Amino acid sequence: MGSEAFPPGGDFSGLVLIYEQCVRAFWHSDRYKDDLRYLKVWLEYAEHCSDAEVIYNFLDANDFGKTYSAYYVAYALHMESKSKMKAANDIFNLGISSNAQPIEKLRDAYKKFLARSMRRPKATEEELKEDDLPIRGFGTVLAGGENWCIALNFLFTMIQI
Numbered sequence: 228m229g230s231e232a233f234p235p236g237g238d239f240s241g242l243v244l245i246y247e248q249c250v251r252a253f254w255h256s257d258r259y260k261d262d263l264r265y266l267k268v269w270l271e272y273a274e275h276c277s278d279a280e281v282i283y284n285f286l287d288a289n290d291f292g293k294t295y296s297a298y299y300v301a302y303a304l305h306m307e308s309k310s311k312m313k314a315a316n317d318i319f320n321l322g323i324s325s326n327a328q329p330i331e332k333l334r335d336a337y338k339k340f341l342a343r344s345m346r347r348p349k350a351t352e353e354e355l356k357e358d359d360l361p362i363r364g365f366g367t368v369l370a371g372g373e374n375w376c377i378a379l380n381f382l383f384t385m386i387q388i
Contacts (some may be wrong), residue, residue, distance in 0.1 A: 238246070239327055242275075243275045243276075246271050246272035246275070247272060248269055248273050249265075249268045249272075250265075250268055253265060254289070254291075259291075260289070260290055260291050260292075261291075261292065261294055262292075263292070263295055263297070265291075265292075266291060266292030266295055266297060266298060267297065268303045269282065269286060269291060269292065270297060270298070273301065273381070274301070274305075277363025279305050280306075280309070283301075283302045283305065285299065286298065286302075287302075293325065293327070294325070294327055294328060295328060296322060296327040296328060296329055296332045296333035296336070297325055297329065297332075298322070299318055299319060299321065299323075299325075299327050299333055299356075300319075300322070300332065300333060300336045301319040302318050303315040303316075303319045303322075303336070303337075303340065304336075304340075306318060307340060307343070312344055312347075315340060316340070316344075317335070319333070319337040319340060320337075321335065333334065
């Protein structure tokens with residue numbers, strides 16, 4: 228996504244705030260629900276959030292980017308990183324059955340996932356792998372007292388009801 232153009236440093240680089248402002252600005256617009264560029268911003272944002280699963284659930288509930296293999300690959304790889312192998316497998320299968328494009332990329336990622344799964348010792352769903360990188364939670368209060376992320380999390384909860 229071009230994050231190599233920004234200095235390293237997690238939250239401190241300001242990159243996460245840029246992603247957050249972008250997703251916040253357009254999430255309510257149907258115009259961007261199937262825009263690959265906007266989906267990529269969401270996926271980058273999710274990658275830097277401590278509760279990325281909430282973001283993927285939000286994207287799922289609001290039908291953001293579900294025609295693209297990038298959504299399913301990122302979501303499944305996130306679940307794999309949390310040792311939630313069955314969920315990851317289900318997500319890959321959902322993307323394939325939905326014919327998400329490009330389907331070849333999705334099938335290739337799924338084959339690699341299956342190969343990794345076969346080499347992996349049996350892991351339980353509860354086992355979690357933590358990264359040492361600074362991450363931002365989906366719901367973290369922004370600097371300056373802005374509560375947009377909390378509000379978005381609240382709206383997501385309301386949408387599910």
